[in-house]
Amino acid sequence: LTAFVMKSFGKAKRYIYIDEAYVDEAKAWLDHKQQDNGCFASVGQLIHTNLEGGVDYEVTLSAYVTAAMLELNYTTTDPVVSRSLACLKNAYPQVKSAYAKALLFYTFTLAGDELMRTTLITSLDSNSKVSGGGRHWSRANDGSAPDSLEVEMTSYVLLALMSGPKLPGFDLSYSASIVSWLSQQQNAFGGFKSKQDTVVALQALAKYSVATYSPQGAVTVTVTSPSGLKNTFNVAQSNRLLYQETRLQKVSGDYSISAEGKGCVYVQFNLQYFVPPAVPHAHSPYFILAVASGNCSVQNPALEVVVAVVYNGKHSETNMVVIDVKPLSGFVVNETSVHHVNSNTNSTDGAVKRVDQIDGRAVIYLNGLTHGSLMVYTMTIVQDVTVQKQKPAVVKVYNYYEP
Structure with a gap:
């Protein structure tokens, strides 16, 4: 987090006033976290629990910190950067x-180490997945949907390819296949x-994009509905940054897209629909039980909602967990009870970091959960409108971090 804030402040200086002392102090703090082997020591909470333990986590942490420093134009002659790069190079075989590997590829690209770049992209390419004209990287032996x-x-691989000299066999067409996959993951x-x-x-x-x-160039995009109705979008230099959209008159059916002209445009279809509440998946890492109780025969009844959560995933503990409590129709969360939930910070396990009230819902942010520990949270909902x-x-x- 410190490396991210340092990098963000350093880059924001081009646009707004940032006290240079903030960046310098963050760099000095990171310098003191460097170990004798050149890599950086982990401090605070782990963000990606999927990288917990072993060589890989120390490498990713050190690579991220080093990349942040290189992005701020600290050179490879900086003693801290130099030692970190040496540690990363020594650790790479494991x-x-x-x-x-993707993060290392980006870090060594910023460092200008072409030998390591070639080694890393060769290894990454052999493990890439190609389908439907798109290319991406996934977790080992994981058949689930992209997370x-x-x-x-995948973004780090593209970023590395775009941040350094072209590598033989990995031209813009290779990068375009990565862009194709990333574009399909973008939401509305x-x-x-x-x-x-x-x-x-x-x-x-x-x-x-750069x-x-x-x-130069202009493109006319035509979207044709099943009934033959056409919607036309004109993209030229004068409006190339203008977001254009239209509502489809008939949702179901096969639509066709055609383009004329010269240039590159991004076309996205967005479909929104409602589905019944999902039944908890048998393989879900969380077990949750929510019970509402109270006297509903009185006017404007208040109900006590008790939410019990247990983490049964593959890690010893989680990172930040979110509990999103949506009250019954016509009910809203009582503000006083929200403050009571917010005070549950007597333990780091399941401690409430923050509670937001959004459209009558209570969104609870937990510091994290320990495997097998039962955590219980209580709040009150009050009827506002009879439904x-x-x-x-x-x-x-x-x-x-992985919703």
């Missing part, structure tokens, strides 16, 4: 995860799976 970690590691609001992967993905896509930018034929409310629990 690195297994694609995430660690934030996979978006992030421009973000990705989480805040962390969105930051890296947008940085990588921006680098690619590399492929052309001052007939109420339906069951939903309580969701998920990992903040």
Whole structure:
């Protein structure tokens, strides 16, 4: 986190006033966390529990810190940077995860080490997955849907390719296949799976846009509905940054897209629909039980909601966990009870870091959960409006960094 803030402040200086002392003090603090072997010691809470333990975590942490320093124009002659790069190079033969290799690829690109760049991209390429014209990297032996970690590691590969000299066999067409996959992961609001992967993905896509930018060209995109109705979008230099959208008149059916002209445009279809509340998956890492009780026969009844959560995943502990409590229709969360939930900080296990009230819901941010520990949270909901034929409310629990 300190490395991220240091990098963000350093880059923001071009646009707003930032006291240089903040950046210098952060750099000095990081310098003191460097170990004798050149890598950096872990301090505080682990963000990616999937990288917990072993060589890979120390490597990813050190690579991230080193990359942050290099992005702020600290050179390889800086003693701290030099020692860290040496540690990373020595540790590379033991690195297994694609995430660690992707981050190393970016770090050594910033350091200008072409030999390590070639070694890393060769290894990464052999483990890449190609489908539907897109290329990406995933966790080993994981057949699940793409998650934030996979978006992030794929973005680091693209960022590395765009941040250094071209490597033989890895030209813009190779990068374009990565962009194709990343674009398919982008949601309707421009973000990705989480805040962390969105930051890296947008940085990588921006680098690619700079590399492929052309001052000329215009494209006309036509979207044709099943009934033959056409919607036309004109993209030229005068409006190339203008976001254009239209509502489809008929949702179901096969639509076709055609483009004429010269240039590159990004077209996205977004479909929104409602689904019944999901039944908890048998393999979910969380077990949750929510019970509401109280006297509903009185006017404006108040109900006590008790939420019990147990983490049964594959790690010894989690990072930040979010509990999203949606009250019954017509009910809102009592503010006093929210403050009571917020005071549950007597232990780091399951401690409440923050509680937000959003549209009548209570969103509880937990410091983390220990495997097998039962944590119980209580709040009060009060009826604000009488609603007939109420339906069951939903309580969701998920990992903040990998929703």
